[in-house]
Amino acid sequence: MKRDEHLATLKTLGISGATTYREAAFSRNIGLFSPGEQDRLAEARVAIPGMGGVGGVHLINLVRTGIGRFNLADFDQFEPVNVNRQFGAKVPSFGRPKLEVMIEEALSINPFLDITPYPAGLTADTMEAFLTGVDVVLDGLDFFQFEIRRSLFNMARSMGVPVITAGPLGFSSALLVFTPQGMGFDDYFDVGGELPEEQKYLRFAMGLAPRPTHIGYMDLSRVDLKGGKGPSLNIACQLCASLAGTEAVRIILGKPGLKPAPSFMQFDPFLQILRKGRLARGNRSLSQRAKLWYVQNVLINAADKARVRIPDQPVLSVSQFDSLPQGVGTYLVQAAIQAPSGDNAQPWQFRLTGNDIHVFLNPQADMSFFNIRQTASIIACGAAMENIRLAAPAMGLDAATQILPDAAQENLMATVHIQPGDQGVDPLAQHIWTRCTNRRPYSKRPLPDWVQADLKARIRNIPEAQLHLLTGSSKLRKLAKVIYLADRIRTEHQGLHEHFTSMIRFNVQEAQQRRDGLPLKNLEAGLPGEAFLRLTKPWPAMRLANRIGLGRMVALHSAQGILASGAAGMVVVDGLEAKDFLLGGQALQRIWLALEHHGLQMQPMTAVTLFWLRWQWEGPASFSEKHQKLLERVWQDLKGLFVNVDFEKQGLVMLFRTGYGPGIRHRTLRRGAGDSLMK
Numbered sequence: 028m029k030r031d032e033h034l035a036t037l038k039t040l041g042i043s044g045a046t047t048y049r050e051a052a053f054s055r056n057i058g059l060f061s062p063g064e065q066d067r068l069a070e071a072r073v074a075i076p077g078m079g080g081v082g083g084v085h086l087i088n089l090v091r092t093g094i095g096r097f098n099l100a101d102f103d104q105f106e107p108v109n110v111n112r113q114f115g116a117k118v119p120s121f122g123r124p125k126l127e128v129m130i131e132e133a134l135s136i137n138p139f140l141d142i143t144p145y146p147a148g149l150t151a152d153t154m155e156a157f158l159t160g161v162d163v164v165l166d167g168l169d170f171f172q173f174e175i176r177r178s179l180f181n182m183a184r185s186m187g188v189p190v191i192t193a194g195p196l197g198f199s200s201a202l203l204v205f206t207p208q209g210m211g212f213d214d215y216f217d218v219g220g221e222l223p224e225e226q227k228y229l230r231f232a233m234g235l236a237p238r239p240t241h242i243g244y245m246d247l248s249r250v251d252l253k254g255g256k257g258p259s260l261n262i263a264c265q266l267c268a269s270l271a272g273t274e275a276v277r278i279i280l281g282k283p284g285l286k287p288a289p290s291f292m293q294f295d296p297f298l299q300i301l302r303k304g305r306l307a308r309g310n311r312s313l314s315q316r317a318k319l320w321y322v323q324n325v326l327i328n329a330a331d332k333a334r335v336r337i338p339d340q341p342v343l344s345v346s347q348f349d350s351l352p353q354g355v356g357t358y359l360v361q362a363a364i365q366a367p368s369g370d371n372a373q374p375w376q377f378r379l380t381g382n383d384i385h386v387f388l389n390p391q392a393d394m395s396f397f398n399i400r401q402t403a404s405i406i407a408c409g410a411a412m413e414n415i416r417l418a419a420p421a422m423g424l425d426a427a428t429q430i431l432p433d434a435a436q437e438n439l440m441a442t443v444h445i446q447p448g449d450q451g452v453d454p455l456a457q458h459i460w461t462r463c464t465n466r467r468p469y470s471k472r473p474l475p476d477w478v479q480a481d482l483k484a485r486i487r488n489i490p491e492a493q494l495h496l497l498t499g500s501s502k503l504r505k506l507a508k509v510i511y512l513a514d515r516i517r518t519e520h521q522g523l524h525e526h527f528t529s530m531i532r533f534n535v536q537e538a539q540q541r542r543d544g545l546p547l548k549n550l551e552a553g554l555p556g557e558a559f560l561r562l563t564k565p566w567p568a569m570r571l572a573n574r575i576g577l578g579r580m581v582a583l584h585s586a587q588g589i590l591a592s593g594a595a596g597m598v599v600v601d602g603l604e605a606k607d608f609l610l611g612g613q614a615l616q617r618i619w620l621a622l623e624h625h626g627l628q629m630q631p632m633t634a635v636t637l638f639w640l641r642w643q644w645e646g647p648a649s650f651s652e653k654h655q656k657l658l659e660r661v662w663q664d665l666k667g668l669f670v671n672v673d674f675e676k677q678g679l680v681m682l683f684r685t686g687y688g689p690g691i692r693h694r695t696l697r698r699g700a701g702d703s704l705m706k
């Protein structure tokens with residue numbers, strides 16, 4: 028028994044009684060507590076249901092504060108996923124009951140503690156006993172344990188026991204104290220009737236933090252109300268323990284200043300903001316109802332819509348591997364087709380033979396003026412090939428790529444040879460399914476140097492490719508001007524305009540049937556922009572818009588995109604042949620996935636680079652005289668910005684903008700893997 032060992036150790040130090048130990052152990056509390064108050068804390072009994080992220084630190088905090096008695100409940104066991112925030116989650120405690128581990132931790136601090144354990148967790152049967160003789164409850168229940176929390180708060184109220192709840196939200200902690208005299212849980216959160224689970228969680232969260240500070244910087248796509256999971260930091264759990272511990276001491280010692288619900292408080296050290304107030308009608312107040320509606324219908328629904336369905340990875344017995352099993356081949360093709368492609372044309376096809384996946388270019392998919400010598404499509408094929416290469420190792424497979432393996436096979440771009448191996452999974456692989464193009468404005472916050480260095484390092488395995496980054500507002504302003512000029516051509520060139528509008532899926536049914544192209548909402552043009560796109564779909568309408576100057580609005584929008592960014596990047600390769608652009612596509616994909624890895628948004632701005640290739644290969648005469656003049660200015664300014672790029676010898680793969688910002692609200696779709704497989 029650990030307690031006996033600790034008591035024996037104390038004996039060797041000449042400490043044999045609880046009082047002697049207390050006087051030494053908590054002597055530094057004196058000055059903030061009187062000796063009498065410290066004695067009172069030792070007599071107090073605190074109940075903590077839940078020994079996880081918040082409950083665990085509540086316990087340790089209060090043990091060190093000198094509380095002498097506890098009722099503790101938890102049914103769960105520690106596992107690695109708890110490590111980021113739960114006090115007891117350590118390698119030796121994996122698989123062990125949280126309650127047992129935390130009691131050991133508490134007794135190692137104060138072996139004289141009086142602890143009543145509830146190893147089945149808090150249940151309806153044990154709740155009354157759990158609350159009996161208790162001075163205060165500190166809520167350590169998981170955020171998603173709604174019904175048991177509600178019963179606890181209501182029973183505590185009827186038994187005259189105050190309950191403190193402190194929730195870790197982002198970097199912040201939001202605090203509420205429910206006393207028998209103050210407002211009740213059901214009233215405050217407005218959860219009296221029957222409600223769907225998600226509504227209950229939402230009302231709890233919004234009541235906890237009525238003026239939420241954390242929503243602005245939290246990635247809401249990581250909140251899974253259905254699955255009962257969400258982001259949570261140790262930093263915030265520690266803050267919860269500090270805020271709740273202060274109130275616990277205030278209540279036990281009868282110190283002044285208690286502000287029970289409907290008063291609320293949220294402290295956010297990240298934003299250096301303290302929000303406090305009083306919500307007289309709880310969630311029933313008009314402002315809360317409006318916020319609940321907004322969070323549910325705008326923020327959460329948008330995050331839901333943009334959520335990706337990631338297919339299950341096939342389980343593979345490598346020992347039985349002789350040729351690529353059908354399921355594995357299909358899964359790898361599914362990974363491949365998540366790659367980006369110009370206007371989402373998906374200009375690829377795949378053939379599975381033996382252990383090989385052959386990547387073919389489909390030249391019919393994109394015959395646009397943009398796609399000079401199929402370069403945009405070749406880049407897309409390179410990106411798709413990289414996805415296969417990245418996805419294979421997670422199944423215990425090695426992938427070796429061969430670029431243009433057989434000149435006799437028309438349009439064969441690459442072959443990926445798959446075999447059992449232990450290559451190790453590249454962290455970029457996890458982003459294959461979530462990477463996307465984001466056309467919303469981003470923050471202008473610059474990319475930290477270490478992020479810039481990391482992005483460049485991610486393509487070290489492709490020595491032929493380089494990334495050049497442009498930062499700082501004056502350079503971005505110059506680039507915006509370049510983009511403005513080049514993008515004017517997009518609306519003034521009939522072929523380009525007609526191709527682009529043919530790729531827009533103006534209604535949802537069309538988008539879902541065809542599963543290619545650009546769903547209108549994905550373009551993030553806003554309602555006026557969408558109306559403009561609909562109206563100017565026929566070329567005569569666009570021509571008219573150009574004549575009266577309205578066409579330039581489109582170019583202005585692109586230029587504004589550059590201004591609303593943290594940086595711009597240019598991916599280049601050493602060479603101008605198809606093989607070079609395949610490698611370029613591979614490098615581009617790695618950079619794009621790395622941007623996602625760093626929480627950065629990205630939008631390609633390829634008009635300029637593809638126009639340059641056309642200019643180089645087909646000569647200026649492939650543009651109208653007016654556009655030639657425009658482009659001459661563009662080349663001059665672009666070369667002045669990217670001074671380290673050899674515009675004549677290197678292949679410009681892609682120009683893009685990037686930055687921190689809100690996620691997308693509408694995804695593009697993909698045709699099924701089966702549709703991309705060649706017989």
Ligand SMILES: Cc1cc2nc3c(=O)[nH]c(=O)nc-3n(C[C@H](O)[C@H](O)[C@H](O)COP(=O)(O)O)c2cc1C
Pocket residue numbers: 365366367368369370371372403404406407462463464465466544545630631632633634694695
């Ligand atoms: C070669 C290439 C050129 C592209 N050019 C542009 C562009 O000029 N502007 C833009 O907004 N998106 C551009 N995109 C992004 C595609 O439209 C996007 O990848 C495609 O619609 C699929 O959507 P997703 O990236 O969100 O998966 C380009 C993508 C590729 C691969």
